[in-house]
Amino acid sequence: xxxxxxxxARAAVLVSQERRAAIGPGLLVLLGVREGDEEKDAIFLAKKxxxxxxxxxxxxxxxxxxxxxxxxxLVVPQFTLYGDCRKGRRPSFIQAAxxxxxxxxxxxxxxxxxxxxxxxxxxxxxxxxxVELTNQGPxxxxxxxxx
Numbered sequence: 619x620x621x622x623x624x625x626x627a628r629a630a631v632l633v634s635q636e637r638r639a640a641i642g643p644g645l646l647v648l649l650g651v652r653e654g655d656e657e658k659d660a661i662f663l664a665k666k667x668x669x670x671x672x673x674x675x676x677x678x679x680x681x682x683x684x685x686x687x688x689x690x691x692l693v694v695p696q697f698t699l700y701g702d703c704r705k706g707r708r709p710s711f712i713q714a715a716x717x718x719x720x721x722x723x724x725x726x727x728x729x730x731x732x733x734x735x736x737x738x739x740x741x742x743x744x745x746x747x748x749v750e751l752t753n754q755g756p757x758x759x760x761x762x763x764x765x
Contacts, residue, residue, distance in 0.1 A: 619723065621649050622758065630750045631740075633748075644691055649693055651700075659723070664730035691731055
């Protein structure tokens with residue numbers, strides 16, 4: 619499982635030009651699920667992100683988590699995180715999980731994030747979405763589960 623995590627001042631997701639979800643300060647999480655990923659991967663990444671210290675303290679150091687700053691999360695499914703561009707000119711998505719597995723683990727990730735105490739909004743699984751964001755810092759991180 620992969621996640622691109624961006625610290626944002628605000629972020630929103632639109633489907634058919636209709637705003638479906640929006641957050642204020644917090645984290646935008648683009649989440650990709652790979653064939654072979656399991657529930658443990660979703661749990662690991664969700665807990666890691668909830669407690670990831672990427673917000674600054676009074677000294678300007680990354681010492682505060684999403685929970686500590688009472689931020690929100692917007693989680694967007696992103697199968698293209700498993701696009702393989704090593705050969706040819708068109709990405710191969712053979713590593714990306716099929717929709718039934720991907721959706722189940724995506725929903726599980728969101729549930730764990732909420733259980734950790736993070737106010738969480740979501741994109742629409744399987745939909746074509748527009749994502750708006752104001753990256754703060756900018757801070758962008760790439761995380762992977764152990765599987």
